[in-house]
Each structure stands twice: as C-alpha cells, then as structure tokens.
Amino acid sequence: MQGLDFSVVTPYLGLFWMGVWWTIVLTVTSSILSFFSGILFAVAVLYAPAVIAYPVRFFMWLFMGTPLLLQLFLIYFGLVQIGIDIPALGAGIIGLGLHFAVYNADILRAGITAVDPGQSEGARSIGFGRWQTLRYVVIPQAVRNTAPPIGNNMIALLKESSLVSVIGIAELVHAAQLAISETFRPFEFYITAAALYYILNLVLEAGLRQVEKKVEVSR
Amino acid sequence: MDFSLMVRVFPFFLEAALVTVQISALALVIGLAAGSLGAAAKLSRSRTVRMIGTVYVSVFRGTPCLIQLFILYFGGPQIGIHLDAFAAGVIGLGLNIGAYMAESIRGAILSVDRGQAEAARTIGFGRAQTMRKVVLPQAARLMIRPLGVNTVALVKGSALVSTISVVELTYTAQRFIGSTYKPFEIFGVAALLYMIIVYAVARVVDLLDRRYALS
Numbered sequence: 001m002q003g004l005d006f007s008v009v010t011p012y013l014g015l016f017w018m019g020v021w022w023t024i025v026l027t028v029t030s031s032i033l034s035f036f037s038g039i040l041f042a043v044a045v046l047y048a049p050a051v052i053a054y055p056v057r058f059f060m061w062l063f064m065g066t067p068l069l070l071q072l073f074l075i076y077f078g079l080v081q082i083g084i085d086i087p088a089l090g091a092g093i094i095g096l097g098l099h100f101a102v103y104n105a106d107i108l109r110a111g112i113t114a115v116d117p118g119q120s121e122g123a124r125s126i127g128f129g130r131w132q133t134l135r136y137v138v139i140p141q142a143v144r145n146t147a148p149p150i151g152n153n154m155i156a157l158l159k160e161s162s163l164v165s166v167i168g169i170a171e172l173v174h175a176a177q178l179a180i181s182e183t184f185r186p187f188e189f190y191i192t193a194a195a196l197y198y199i200l201n202l203v204l205e206a207g208l209r210q211v212e213k214k215v216e217v218s219r
Numbered sequence: 220m221d222f223s224l225m226v227r228v229f230p231f232f233l234e235a236a237l238v239t240v241q242i243s244a245l246a247l248v249i250g251l252a253a254g255s256l257g258a259a260a261k262l263s264r265s266r267t268v269r270m271i272g273t274v275y276v277s278v279f280r281g282t283p284c285l286i287q288l289f290i291l292y293f294g295g296p297q298i299g300i301h302l303d304a305f306a307a308g309v310i311g312l313g314l315n316i317g318a319y320m321a322e323s324i325r326g327a328i329l330s331v332d333r334g335q336a337e338a339a340r341t342i343g344f345g346r347a348q349t350m351r352k353v354v355l356p357q358a359a360r361l362m363i364r365p366l367g368v369n370t371v372a373l374v375k376g377s378a379l380v381s382t383i384s385v386v387e388l389t390y391t392a393q394r395f396i397g398s399t400y401k402p403f404e405i406f407g408v409a410a411l412l413y414m415i416i417v418y419a420v421a422r423v424v425d426l427l428d429r430r431y432a433l434s
Binding site: 069071073160161163165180201202 | 282283284286287289293295298375376377379382388393396406409410413414417418
C-alpha cells in the first residue's frame with residue numbers, strides 16, 4: 001500500500017482536458033451519426049423492399065446481440081482488411097454510431113408505428129407524396145414522442161465512448177492510462193477520470209432535460 | 220468467408236464462451252444482491268440509508284463500467300484490495316449492473332398500486348409484513364422483464380473484462396483477429412456464441428414472465 005496522493009494529478013490536468021475534449025467530440029459526432037442512421041434504419045425496416053429491409057433487420061439483430069467492444073474490433077480491424085484504411089478516430093465514431101443507431105432504430109420504429117394513421121392520411125389527402133409525408137409529418141412526430149429514450153441512449157453513449165480507448169483514441173480513459181504509465185498511480189487517475197465522466201454525465205442529463213422540456217412545450 | 224478457419228477455432232471459442240457464462244452468472248448473483256440492497260436503501264425511512272443508496276446508484280450509473288473495472292483491478296492494490304482479474308471482473312460487473320437492477324427493482328415496487336399497501340396496513344399488517352406478503356409478491360412479477368433486460372446487458376457488458384485480461388469470448392476474438400487477420404470470420408464465431416447466450420437468457424426471462432404473469 002503506497003497511500004493515496006491526489007496531488008499527482010495536477011501536472012496532468014492539461015492532458016485530462018484534452019481527454020475531456022475528445023470524449024465530447026466522440027459523444028457528439030457519434031450521437032449525431034446514431035440519430036440519423038437510426039432514422040434511416042427504422043424507415044428501411046418499415047418501408048423499404050424486402051431486399052433492403054431484411055439485411056437491415058439482420059444487421060440490427062446482430063448488433064443488438066453482441067458487445068460493442070467486439071464490434072469495435074470488427075470495424076477497426078475489419079475495414080482495413082477490405083481495403084478501407086480509416087484512422088482509429090473514424091473507426092471509433094462509426095462503431096459507436098452504428099451500435100447506438102441500432103438501438104435508436106428499434107425505438108424509432110415503434111415511434112413511427114405509433115403515430116396516428118390519420119396524420120399520414122391527412123398529409124396524403126392534401127397532396128403530400130409518400131416521402132414528403134414521412135419526412136414532414138410522420139418522422140417529426142415520431143422523434144418528438146421518442147425523445148426521452150433516445151436521450152437515454154445518448155447518455156449511455158457518453159459512458160460507452162470510454163471503450164474506444166482500446167483502439168487507441170486519446171479520450172479520457174486513454175489520457176488516464178498515459179498518465180498512469182508515467183506515475184504508476186492507477187487509483188488516483190482512474191478516480192479523476194471517473195469524476196470527470198460523472199460531471200459530463202450530469203451536464204448531458206441536464207441538457208437533455210431542457211431539450212425534452214422544449215419538445216413538450218411545442219407539442 | 221473462410222469457413223474451415225471458423226471450424227478450427229471453434230473449440231477455443233466454446234471454452235471462452237463458458238468463461239463468459241460463468242462471469243455473467245456470478246456477476247448476476249452479485250448484481251441481484253447489490254440491486255436488492257440498493258433498492259431497499261433507496262426506499263428506506265432513514266435519510267442516511269437513503270443517501271447511501273442514492274450515492275451508490277448514481278455513482279455506478281453515472282460513470283463508465285470500464286473505469287469501475289480499472290479502479291477495482293488496477294487501483295485496488297493501492298488501497299489494499301488485491302483481486303485477480305476474474306474476481307475483479309465478477310465483482311466490478313456485479314456492482315455495476317446492481318446499480319441498474321436497484322432502479323428496476325425500486326421501479327417495480329413503486330408501481331404496485333398504493334391501495335394494496337394501504338389495505339394491508341388497515342387490516343393490521345405491520346410495515347415489514349405488508350412489504351413481504353403484499354407488495355413484494357406483486358412487484359416480483361413486474362421486475363422480471365426489466366431485470367431480464369439488465370441481465371442481457373450484463374452478458375454483453377461482460378466483454379469489458381477482456382480489457383483486464385480475463386480470457387473470455389471477446390478476449391479470445393481479439394487474440395484470433397490479431398493472429399489470423401480474418402476479423403469477419405472471427406467476429407462471426409464470437410457473435411454466434413454471444414447470440415446463443417443472449418437468446419437463452421431471453422428465453423428464460425420469457426418463460427418466467429409467462430409463468431408468473433397476472434392471469
């Protein structure tokens with residue numbers, strides 16, 4: 001037992017800020033990717049011809065039943081094998097984005113089905129096309145109704161973004177590991193990283209509550 | 220697709236899958252215990268106990284499971300906790316999922332109609348008796364699904380212990396991807412085994428749910 005000394009963290013605060021910054025970048029970009037591909041997958045499953053709908057459904061089933069960590073390894077090492085050489089950051093964003101897109105799609109699919117059929121009938125009868133109806137009438141309502149669970153997925157994404165440290169992206173966990181390799185004090189640095197995640201989590205939760213409130217009001 | 224490779228590596232993966240099952244099962248036991256205690260603490264009448272429950276749930280749900288494992292396994296020795304990777308993995312995963320289970324259990328208890336408890340108190344049941352004989356049996360039915368969802372998340376989350384060098388499914392997959400350069404084949408084998416485990420858990424949850432559902 002060496003005794004704890006949190007002052008060892010001070011010289012590494014700059015490193016941690018970089019880690020926080022990259023964690024935020026990862027969370028935001030992957031969330032955006034997961035939101036829009038989630039809509040795409042949900043629409044594909046519900047409306048696309050079987051040749052597209054079934055592969056999408058299979059992909060969703062596969063990604064919901066396997067761990068994110070394994071998917072990250074597949075994407076990071078797999079894309080290179082088929083000739084797509086993307087940096088770790090790209091692989092991390094794609095991995096996180098696709099993983100959560102699948103969960104978002106599952107929620108949005110239910111959300112789209114739950115929109116009153118009278119809404120699309122009304123849109124069609126005033127001359128909207130099928131695509132326009134979906135784009136301007138059905139999807140906006142589905143997104144509004146499913147905002148809380150999609151927000152929860154974003155919160156989960158923030159925490160799961162820690163996994164991309166294994167493919168060498170310099171986010172929070174990676175920053176902690178770098179500092180530990182110089183100081184051999186895992187406890188202090190991992191606790192610091194955990195505290196920063198906790199703060200980010202609180203901030204994100206508060207932000208999402210505001211968004212949900214806004215969505216409620218404009219209903 | 221190199222199917223002969225997939226067949227060749229399969230025995231190694233089968234062994235690794237058993238480790239994944241073991242870890243998940245042990246962590247499930249810890250998680251259910253921690254979850255029950257956490258839920259009980261959050262519903263307690265004592266403010267201090269409530270606070271302890273709230274802090275446990277909020278800290279373990281508010282930080283990544285990966286960091287929790289690292290603190291326990293790498294940081295533990297600094298505060299006198301020496302665990303091997305397997306034990307650290309089981310305890311870390313268990314405590315993490317326990318925080319989520321505490322919320323599932325508490326949610327189920329709170330969604331039992333208040334009138335049930337009030338009626339029990341009126342006919343002379345004590346607080347503990349009311350909980351044990353009236354509220355919990357009804358809440359138990361309501362928690363089967365959410366706890367099942369937690370358990371499936373636990374099985375997938377068990378992949379994290381590969382980062383502290385427990386040789387389970389994901390660790391084995393990572394090793395074979397590195398040595399064979401066939402990520403898709405290796406992913407296929409690991410995915411198949413994860414799917415079987417997840418499907419089995421879902422089946423059990425379905426059966427329990429149907430068996431105890433309100434008729």
